[in-house]
Amino acid sequence: MISFTFLRPKLLAGLSFFTSFTPSATSLVQKNILQGGLSRNKSSSTKKYKIKTNKGxxxxxHKTKSGLFKHGAxxxxxxxxxxxxxxLARTNRGGYALGKGEGNHIGRIKKLMPYA
Structure with a gap:
């Protein structure tokens, strides 16, 4: 007897000409495939990875309450x-990240710090 457990559900539709291949066997094979019994990359499709924050x-x-990013002196x-x-007094002030019209630093910082 030939085992058809390795076939995909699309291929199972064309195997109705086998007499030993009953509808109950078809449903068992499809159930096995749908439950992930034959999947090689089961963990990669369900696992969500975290993005590392750039520590520099x-x-x-630092993100402010209004959503802007502020830097130190x-x-x-x-x-x-x-x-x-x-x-020294002029340089000893912090500042804010520039908006979209002036280089889009805010977008770059958001990519570097996704959880800020």
Whole structure:
């Protein structure tokens, strides 16, 4: 007797000319296939993967309540020993990510930090 458990449900429709292949056997084979008994990649089709957050972006950007992304002060960590107080005060402010019209930084940050 030939076993037809390896066939797909579309192929089972054309096998009605076999006398030993009864409708009850057809339903058993289809049930086995539908339950995933013969599926090789069963886990890959049902498993959802998490996306890793870019830690460099997470350290530099913080999401505000309004949905904007804010960054800290830039250019004040080192190399500014001869700068005037006016220049230091101007650089010692945070800022916000630019919108879609100016480079779409918000879209890039959302890709780097999907759970922010």
């Amino acid at each position: 972006a997470a350290a530099r950007w 830039i250019g004040v960590n080192h190399g500014n020993s001869n700068w005037s107080n006016r220049i």
